Amino acid sequence: MTTLEYDRAYIWHPYASLNNPPPVREVASASGVNLTLANGKTLIDAVSSWWCVAHGHNHPAIVEAIRRQSEKLCHVMFGGFTHEPAVELAQKLAAIAPAGLNRVFFADSGSISVEVACKMAVQYHVALGHPERNRIVALKGGYHGDTSLCMAISDPDGMHTLFKGIMTQQFFAEKPSCGFGSDWDPTDIASLTKVLEEHDGEIAAVICEPVFQAANAMNFYNPAYLAEMRALCDAHGVLLIFDEIAAGFYRTGPLWAHQWTNRLCSDATGMSRPLCPDETGVGCLCPDIMTVGKALTGGHITLAATLASEKVAETISNGRPSAFMHGPTYMANPLACAAACASLDLFAQTDYAANVAKIEHAFAAGLLPLKGLPNVTDVRVLGAAAVIEVERLPARHDIERVIDKHGVWLRPFGNFIYAMPPLISNGETIAKITMALADLALSKPGPAPTDGDFHE
Ligand code: PLP
DSSP: OOHHHHHHHHOOOTTOOSSSOOOOOOEEEEEBTEEEETTSOEEEETTHHHHTOTTOBTOHHHHHHHHHHHHHOSOOOSSSOOOHHHHHHHHHHHHHSSTTOOEEEEESSHHHHHHHHHHHHHHHHHHTTOTTOOEEEEETTOOOOSSHHHHHHSOTTSTTGGGGGGSOOOEEEOOOOSBTTSOOOGGGGHHHHHHHHHTTTTEEEEEEOSSEEOTTTOEEBOTHHHHHHHHHHHHHTOEEEEEOTTTTTTTTSSSSGGGGGGGOOHHHHTOSSOOOOOSSSSSSSOOSEEEEOGGGGTTSSOOEEEEEOHHHHHHHHTSSSOSOOOOOTTTTOHHHHHHHHHHHHHHHHSOHHHHHHHHHHHHHHHHGGGTTSTTEEEEEEETTEEEEEESSOBOHHHHHHHHHHHTEEOOOBTTEEEEOOOTTOOHHHHHHHHHHHHHHHTSOBOSOOOGGGGOO
């Protein structure tokens, strides 16, 4: 059996069937924006391998950091031990996190960091003597991961409905509909306001993907929503969790997506709450807890983190039990921490905000004119993310044809043809991706979607 034959027969791929699997390509190596396949062809990775390969594949500085660390210590349990890469990474994260979010829990994937964030919120309220505050409010259209609590706070009508039976019931506000760049519509926050009022006293935290609901709705929404959300959480004594796993690390423009709120001012938006006028402060609208992952290691090795404020950490630590009750085997893996330190150095040394602005400009120029063409229902661009919403995706063989023709790897899902390329992408790369996106969007619509087609 060849590698591909064995793979096809025995190995599950994400959101895929084993008896009718979609095609997979064998990758032999990768460098920069390119994947080199076993058959010698190359593909531009226009989805940054699910949005994590920010600095490009196999970045020499990150590879070298992993190699150097591997000579000293590949792994040690974090219960009872610590090590330099973990401490260095905690310090580096604290330096760029929203003010005060300097208490760090290292998780081994984005989903786990979200589970940890929600558990922190619940344990915080237990410590305050309110164990009945044990529900999470999330937004429809959101996605926070595939583990059971993450499924329970992701879009309730989305890809996880099959598993409703094992999910605990959480509460949902309507998907934010006031778009990024539109005038703020105060009625957009009404649904969240209602949920918080109706369930006052039952809620531990509100969670959202700031500004960019990615894997489910591909929705860019108005940052004013976040400021209203912060004020509501304060009014109800509820913690606020920002899941920056997809949108963080410059994907939407600023380092953190929630920093878009820094650029608002209440006069201009007609908002009921004053917004931070401070353009220079880092994340002056702060969540209580924030999750980061994906681009944290530049997409070289799995690692995520949950960052908490002193208030959250102190309250949990002063409660009973004072221990925070979570501890994965691979917590703070030294190789992953070393990779993340090197990745954060690259973020610090590189003007990604400038390159992301160029990417945004090029995507907007190339793709916004597609609006209104047959089968295209909307085109949205923000930062290094471009989304073409279509009535129906092309047939699978047409998607494969476009990928091969342009040498651009795309993974459309649901009604979305999109790109989220590495942040290092230059004009030539973005031009090729733009051509491939347009070609795909204008291809003949395929049959009605089946199961797996809806999943990212
Ligand atoms: N949160 C958000 C916003 C995500 O986009 C994702 C993954 O796409 C996750 C959490 C889950 O991360 P992971 O796949 O690393 O578990």
